[in-house]
Structures are given as C-alpha cells and as structure tokens.
Amino acid sequence: MTVVIAVPSSLDDLTFESVLDQLAQHPADAKVIVDARHATFATPYGLTALLTLAQTRAEKAEFLPPENPDTVSYWARAGFFRYAEELFDVRGHVPRPRSAGESDVLLEVTPVTKSDDVHGVVERIQERAASILLNKLHLESRATMGFAMTLSEACQNIVEHAGRGGWVMVQAYNYRRRLGGRFVVVIAVCDAGVGFRSSLESGQRRPLSDRWDDAVALEAAVVNGVSRYGDPGRGQGLKGIRGYVHRWEGKLSVRSGTARIALIPSWDDDVPRREGLAFFPGAQLQITIPEKVSAVA
C-alpha cells in the first residue's frame, strides 16, 4: 500500500503536526509519498523536520517537490535538496543547490552528527548572525555571543543524547502571522534519535514520580535541567538556552515522542504543554528570537 502524505502550504512547527497525524494512521513500513507540491512556505523547523521524517521511514519515501518556482528555489538555496536527494526518492527536477556559504540563508540545512560539526556551525553562524541581530533585530552586541552559545548547546543535544545524526538550520524573516511583520531569527534543530524520555531512562535519571511519559521527561530536562548524566555540571546547556530565550523575549519549543512543551513570550499565544500528539522519534527544538519591540516605530 502506498500512502500519500500532504504537506501543508505553510509548513512550520505547528502545521508539521498534520503531517505526523497523517503518518500515524499507517504502519511504519508503509510506502509513503510526501507530497509538497502545494507548499509555498517553510520555516527552518519545517525543512529539518521533513529530513528527520525521511530518516524514520523503514522504506525510502518518495518526495514531490513544491511546484511554485520561488518555493522550490528557496528550498534549494536552503540546502534542503542536498540531503533530501539522499533520504527521499525526489521526483522531478529540482534546482542544483549552490555551494554552502553562497546562500542568502543564515545557516543552510546542516547535518550534525559529531562534536566537530558543532564547531563548524558556530564558526559559520557568528559573522552572519551578528549583522542580522544588530541591524535587523536591533539587539545589543552581547546578544550575538549568546546566540552562538545557544546554537552550540542546541546542536550538542543531538551529539550527546540523540544517538544518531540530526539537522540544524537558521533563518531570519518577517514574521507576519505574529508580531505584525517584525523580524525574527529562528533556529531549528531536529533529530530522529532516542528522544528525551529514553535518554533519561538510559541514565537512570527518571524523576521519582508515579507518572512517567514524554511530557514529564521533557519537563524534567528542559525546565528542571535534569540530564541523563549524573555529573552535577550537566543540564546547563538547556538552562543557558532558556536564559537566553527569556532575556531576549524569545520563544522556545521542544517536541519529543508524543509531547511538546514551550516557553511562551507575551507576543505568542501558543500553549505551554501539548500531550497525546502523534508519535515522532527523537527531539525537535525551535528557538525564535524577535526584533526588539522598542526599536519598532
């Protein structure tokens, strides 16, 4: 049986749930066609989550690229097809990706599998991010270093906990759906690894409570800083991310397994905790840093 999974026209962290809801209705080894022909917009989360989805399929899925030439061109510039062509059977012609570093994307889709990859990501992002954060988001210069640190820690979660490679992408754009078109910088880090719950279980770090599920595991790790390692210095990465996001009035959301939690700023009306979602392996993290309010006329 072949199943067609429709990618929504606007693909972000929330609408990606419709992709997972469709997948959840079929067995893991079902032949899948991911139909993105009608997609016209995708956030970094959307693109990295699609690659992550491909990693989870027992049988290589087919992929129908966007029909809109601007969209497919952007996805190519974002480096999506460089990896999609390895993970999917991509149907039809897609533009050749430019070499990494020549794109207008802040950080193209980049694989993260080992510590050295994190060094490369941090090195590449700093100069580009500094200009965006200072000139577009009107943040103070110290926000730049914190941004690189946040990105580094987010990527390290893959290396340290996922058990398999993942993806990172960073982009800046006008956020029309919220914030009245203010600029935002978005970091997405997605992997199809073991996820927070299994990671904590493997380190015997499950909290002493009767309830134990993906939501409790996420809360333990993201909010309370529990790590699978007993080392008392562990857990500071996510704590640092939380601090950075809070300081710059940003938003953090983390999905793992069947749950998602979010630290929500005043400009957003997301819910802090979602449970009973369609199961998706690994961890998917998104950080949104908005343009400073006082700088907007």
Add this chain to the structure above:
Amino acid sequence: MTRIDVGSVLRHSANLPFSDLVTRPTGAAVRRCIQTELAALSEGDVALLDFSHIGMMDYSCADEVVAKLLIALAGQDAHAGYIVFHGITDAHLEAIEVVLDHHGLALVVQFADGGARLVGSVSDEERAIWEMVYARGSAAAADVADVAGREPAEMARILESLLRRRLLRHDGVTYAPLGPVQ
C-alpha cells in the same frame, strides 16, 4: 608566573583550526592538557590562564574547562598551585558566570593593566575583604580587622575561606593577591 595560552592548547589538544571553545569533548580535552601543565608547577606557583585568543565559549565548555578545573584544584593539597584568568571578555564571561554560580565557585580575573577582580559566587563581605587585601598588596587578619572595624577572628575566618578557595595565597604570615599588584 607561568602563562598557559588556552588558544594554543585548543589548537593542539583538540586538533581543531577554530578559536571558539565549544562542546564538552573539546572542553574536556583542553582541561586535561591544562591540568598536565599545572601538574608541573612548583609549590605555591601561580599560573596565568590566558584566554586572549579564544573567541566565544559555550556553557558546556565553560563547565569542562573552568568549573571542573577549579573543582579539581580545590580538591588538591594546600601546597598546589593557583590560577589567575587573563584575557577574559564579555564573550566568555556570560558562560563562565553561569557555571561558577551553578557550582558555587569563584575565580580571579586579571586585566592587561594589572587590575583584577573576583568573578563568581562570593558574598559581598568576601568581595570587600578580597578587594582590601588586593589594594594593600598584602595584609594580616589584624590589618583587615582594623580597616573594617571588625573582630580579627571574624576576618581571619573569611580570609582563610578565600585562601581555601584559592582566591588569595599566603605570603609569610599575611594574605596576598594571586597576581602582581600595581
């Protein structure tokens, strides 16, 4: 004073062409290399840990390089060496302050002009007494008590605490800063 160039240690120990201190494995490799150099110090020597050639540092690396180094040093015998941090900028300080606070640690940062300051988890009283010793170049508990208008025994207790945390050192019967005083 022995100078350890952390930028050079990063390039050689982790074999990376980058100047940023990021990731735990990198931090652990750098710390082990620094500890080897510190082990060669003579009794009471002061090592200047120079971060001038380090770009940024993330929380994980700050925990591995800075916090674990200080914890290991505090666990050694009283005659072990001391560390002064140099070349620290705002790009490093954010992560360093977070991990110091997490572990209840503190360190001495020395600036290029010879000035110094305490960074990390210290009380206002400890900081004031440390600054007093630093300003005088050397002081006994009685001297500090005189200036502060407090009991010598009380001042001795705080000075000994700063000594145990390796934020001051003994200079004969008095307490002294770790680095040169100008």
